[in-house]
Amino acid sequence: MRILKSKWHILVCLIITLIAYVPMFNAFAESSADIPKPKSNYSDETRCVEPVAIMRKQHFVYLLEHRDKTVIEGIRTTQYSLNACIDCHITPNAEGEFARYSDDTHFCASCHQFTAVNIDCFQCHADRPEEAIRKTRNPNTTVTAHTQEIHEYLQLGETQPH
Amino acid sequence: METTRFSSIDANSLQYWILLGGLALATLVGVLAAHHMDLEGHHISGMSNQIVWGFPHVAAIFLIIAASGALNVASISSVFGKTDYKPLARMSGLLAIALLVGGLAILVLDLGRPDLLIVAMTKYNFKSIFAWNIFLYTGFIVITVIYLWMMMERKMNKFIKVTGFAAFLWRLILTTGTGSIFGFLVARQAYDAAIMAPLFVIMSFAFGMATFILVLMASYKWTHRTLGDVMLSKLKNLLGIFVAAILYFVLAYHLANLYATEHHGIERFILLDGGIYTFLFWAGHIVIGCLVPLALVFIKPMSQSRGMTMLAAGLVIMGGIAQLYVIIIGGQAYPLVLFPGMEESSSFFDGVVAEYTPSIFELLLGFGGICLALAIVTVGIAILEFLPESLSDKALSLDSARSNSI
Amino acid sequence: MRYKLDLDIEEVNTDRRDFLRRAATVGGLAIAPGVILYQTGAAKPADQAVSSQQRWGMLVNTNVCQEDCDACVTACNEEHGLWDLGRPETDAQWIRKLNVKDKQTGHVTSLPMMCQHCENPPCVDVCPTGASFRREDGIVLVDKHTCIGCRYCMLACPYKARSFVHEPLQDQLPHSPRGKGCVESCTLCVHKVDRGDNNTACAEACAKDGHQALLFGDLNDPSSEISKQLKQHGGTQIRADLGLNTGVRYQGI
Missing domain, CATH: 3.30.70.20 (Alpha-Beta Plaits)
Structure with missing residues (x-):
């Protein structure tokens, strides 16, 4: 613990930490420009389903509340449904392509990457609207090619046929 | 009563650090294997939609029931008043906790979503025997820790009998619960039998005792302490009785199944033509795990040799793993019967014996859990006073003479 | 962990409108005899929980x-x-x-x-x-x-x-x-x-x-x-x- 006794060392550590953070701010500034805008306003009165400031801070609270209602009680309102969020917020870029959650231009990823908050929603849930997913899912792809595709996406390397 | 001198072992030797380092390394490899399996998904394991529990579960359940059995020695001393075993009670508690932690670590790391473990800790379905087991396992650790504290803190010694009795009851319920994980499965031919619970209890007695004997012999040999023949032969004889009891319960289980025509399919599979499972049942479980150890333990001159006792304990462990392999994996490999008396076929392996070969990741995970348990013991005996300085015949007879006179 | 909302959630009633429209369609089908190939029970409103009925x-x-x-x-x-x-x-x-x-x-x-x-x-x-x-x-x-x-x-x-x-x-x-x-x-x-x-x-x-x-x-x-x-x-x-x-x-x- 001798190192902590010297104030000089602490100062150096602080500066290094600060410098390390600079690229992150930059990345955010750059990428936020590319993030597609939502499709439309939710209603004439509000842009999102709740005031934007509240959504930024509390969207997960709404999602959590709604998720149990949907799964257990079968309530299918769209106001706080994750699918509805995705449908509105994930829009194509100029080339007509939809970002995946693994891309930093994905609406959710853009913020979650920056704040380093890991979410597991998209391990199961669709990260793009259905039309976009149907486009990438080619039912004619052969089995092994499809497996390979998925593995390339996940960077798992070669697959051995079973 | 307090004549036994306990002391922590000397942890400054190179050998100690090599042992601990090796165990830690194996544990780490096990964790890495589990992590890899988690990243890639379980398809890289040998497990499938047919064999949903594989080698990790065999190793984990072995450790869990051995844990409950390891506490036996302590129970014998404080519940049944056999003071001869008292010097071993502390070690028995430590080994019980270590084995249970090792087993639970395997189970948790093999989950499909180990990251959701917090859910398992906060949301319970109280009809699930599995949920009861979560309480039984954590409760076992807590009770054993308290028990150890009562034993090691002189002021608390008066509570030994009460806590010892609580721990004894708890461990019986625990193994009943573990056996019932299988006993309560109505749909499977090999399970759905109430005898699973007592069978698992008696298996825990034997596997726990075998593990205890091996760990005790190794730790006394490596620390150059004296382990007398009297103590060892008591433990050895107990092991023999437990192994004989396993044979009895296994016989009762199979006889009941053989009587009912409904179960002839599964019996034929396990006893006659199940390939690896038949081999493991007869060669692994019955011969290596029961008959040979019985001979080594009870027939002269083998029964008088320490090496043979050690071998017997080792064989009981190997046979135990074979037995659990047959119960857990063999029970799943035999096809589920949807239409009794009919031949079933589908694209989902209906009506065919499921194939299973454990992958290297599963083996490493299972082995890692065992090493974690041993590492906990290795650390435990070095930092606290678990081991008596001497278990020589002379020290023991002195002990029991004094406690008898009190 | 449960998060509690300190906000009043007033659902904007688009779903109910949706439902009314759909219910009307189903009703229309039912009026024309012989059109129904299979049972068409009305969909439950989206904001209603399923029931054991x-x-x-x-x-x-x-x-x-x-x-x-x-x-x-x-x-x-x-x-x-x-x-x-x-x-x-x-x-x-x-x-x-x-x-x-x-x-x-x-x-x-x-x-x-x-x-x-x-x-x-x-x-x-x-x-x-x-x-x-x-x-x-x-x-x-x-x-x-x-x-x-x-x-x-x-x-x-x-x-x-x-x-x-x-x-x-x-x-x-x-x-x-x-x-x-x-x-x-x-x-x-x-x-x-x-x-x-x-x-x-x-x-x-x-x-x-x-x-x-x-x-x-x-x-x-x-x-x-x-x-x-x-x-x-x-x-x-x-x-x-x-x-x-x-x-x-x-x-x-």
Whole structure:
């Protein structure tokens, strides 16, 4: 613990930490420009389903509340449904392509990457609207090619046929 | 009563650090294997939609029931008043906790979503025997820790009998619960039998005792302490009785199944033509795990040799793993019967014996859990006073003479 | 951890409007006689919880189920985005074609096998976290938010109806979320049921191929086609000895 006794060392550590953070701010500034805008306003009165400031801070609270209602009680309102969020917020870029959650231009990823908050929603849930997913899912792809595709996406390397 | 001198072992030797380092390394490899399996998904394991529990579960359940059995020695001393075993009670508690932690670590790391473990800790379905087991396992650790504290803190010694009795009851319920994980499965031919619970209890007695004997012999040999023949032969004889009891319960289980025509399919599979499972049942479980150890333990001159006792304990462990392999994996490999008396076929392996070969990741995970348990013991005996300085015949007879006179 | 909202949630009522529109359509169909091919119960309003007034179920007529046809299986895979990854041991199958051969006579019955949506499901009994659950309307589901992937339900299921997702997935469909490390099974097309389709993908496919071997409906409604069929011709449960009171019934076995 001798190192902590010297104030000089602490100062150096602080500066290094600060410098390390600079690229992150930059990345955010750059990428936020590319993030597609939502499709439309939710209603004439509000842009999102709740005031934007509240959504930024509390969207997960709404999602959590709604998720149990949907799964257990079968309530299918769209106001706080994750699918509805995705449908509105994930829009194509100029080339007509939809970002995946693994891309930093994905609406959710853009913020979650920056704040380093890991979410597991998209391990199961669709990260793009259905039309976009149907486009990438080619039912004619052969089995092994499809497996390979998925593995390339996940960077798992070669697959051995079973 | 307090004549036994306990002391922590000397942890400054190179050998100690090599042992601990090796165990830690194996544990780490096990964790890495589990992590890899988690990243890639379980398809890289040998497990499938047919064999949903594989080698990790065999190793984990072995450790869990051995844990409950390891506490036996302590129970014998404080519940049944056999003071001869008292010097071993502390070690028995430590080994019980270590084995249970090792087993639970395997189970948790093999989950499909180990990251959701917090859910398992906060949301319970109280009809699930599995949920009861979560309480039984954590409760076992807590009770054993308290028990150890009562034993090691002189002021608390008066509570030994009460806590010892609580721990004894708890461990019986625990193994009943573990056996019932299988006993309560109505749909499977090999399970759905109430005898699973007592069978698992008696298996825990034997596997726990075998593990205890091996760990005790190794730790006394490596620390150059004296382990007398009297103590060892008591433990050895107990092991023999437990192994004989396993044979009895296994016989009762199979006889009941053989009587009912409904179960002839599964019996034929396990006893006659199940390939690896038949081999493991007869060669692994019955011969290596029961008959040979019985001979080594009870027939002269083998029964008088320490090496043979050690071998017997080792064989009981190997046979135990074979037995659990047959119960857990063999029970799943035999096809589920949807239409009794009919031949079933589908694209989902209906009506065919499921194939299973454990992958290297599963083996490493299972082995890692065992090493974690041993590492906990290795650390435990070095930092606290678990081991008596001497278990020589002379020290023991002195002990029991004094406690008898009190 | 539960988060409590300190806000009043006033749902903007678009869903109700949606529902009214849909209800009107269904009503219109019902007015024209002879148009209705299958029972069209009105969809419940989106903001209303399901209730035990319904018990959804399925009737399989094995007499008309063709041995060489797997239209139901293909439709299910397509509907829920289940991929064949070329690893039959670990690939998910929510519905499968099962051939049952009588050893004595050699007679073969072909039938689809899937989650039987039991009233007393063993999977729900054994699930440690309560992730396996039975919805009020009788549909047995896995709440993947609380499924820890222990696979005990797969051991407990008498019908081998469940699959474990053995690999990371991508491109899941919005209405059928599924992912690595969770157990899954037939949802009785719960998204379609809630939408008011009053049918499942497999039954639709079977009807489209002209076999009509699968009939979806409400077992609690005596006027539903499935209840009438069951009342008139009867239907058996598979492994009825277990007393599970399955929601899927079979004829001709």
